[in-house]
Amino acid sequence: xxxxxxxxxxSRCPNCSGPLSKDVETSSWTVAPLIRDSFCxxxxxxxxxxxxxxxxxxAMPIVRRFVKGxxxxxxxxxxxxxxxxxxxCAGLAGGxxxxxxxxxxxxxxxxxxxxxxxxxxxxxxxxxxxxxxxx
Numbered sequence: 703x704x705x706x707x708x709x710x711x712x713s714r715c716p717n718c719s720g721p722l723s724k725d726v727e728t729s730s731w732t733v734a735p736l737i738r739d740s741f742c743x744x745x746x747x748x749x750x751x752x753x754x755x756x757x758x759x760x761a762m763p764i765v766r767r768f769v770k771g772x773x774x775x776x777x778x779x780x781x782x783x784x785x786x787x788x789x790x791c792a793g794l795a796g797g798x799x800x801x802x803x804x805x806x807x808x809x810x811x812x813x814x815x816x817x818x819x820x821x822x823x824x825x826x827x828x829x830x831x832x833x834x835x836x837x
Contacts, residue, residue: 732804733800738804742799742800745798746793747792748795749792749793749794750789752791753787753788753790753792757784757788758780761783762776
């Protein structure tokens, strides 16, 4: 147990600061579940509302041009495609916003970890000695 080094020092690649063990990847670099779920809800609502406005502003003039009749008929024909488009955009934004938050968080941690670690030539020598590949 004495030979295990601290996760912040030796278990990161000195070139890219990427985690070299699974424990480091899931400890301090991930966004907390509460924040991730909050970003998921925010992304879903913003994506759904924005795509609904976009869909109705672009689909309804086309429906009005091709379908003659009362306004309720235009909405009966034009609303289902807009609802499908809106829910697809809400789902995409609900997944993209938390993924973007995770990317920003891990990039920030990588930048801070790489700037705080001193890059010494002895580390380069040990890496080149250990990284022998049969290929």
